[in-house]
Amino acid sequence: MNKALLVIDTQDSFYHTPYWSERDLADFQHNLTQLIAAFQCNQHKVVKVLHSRDDMPDSPFNSASGLVKPMAFLDT
Helix, strand or coil, rough: CCCEEECCEEEEEHHHCCCCCCCCCHHHHHHHHHHHHHHHHHHCCCEEEEECEEEEEEEEHHHCCCCCCCCCHHHH
């Protein structure tokens, strides 16, 4: 059976929203990196999916903002 891990919307855009909180970020980063490492160790694919809102020019999710990219801890 083929397996893949989908990592959806873990992007820099969220750092620039009024509802962003660092409260659980360390635990989230740890858990997600462990999950990614387990998938990679077993030669399963990891697919990162980002969304953008190009219909909203002032949105941090607009691709022109430069923020529609994976969070830095996902560059591993």
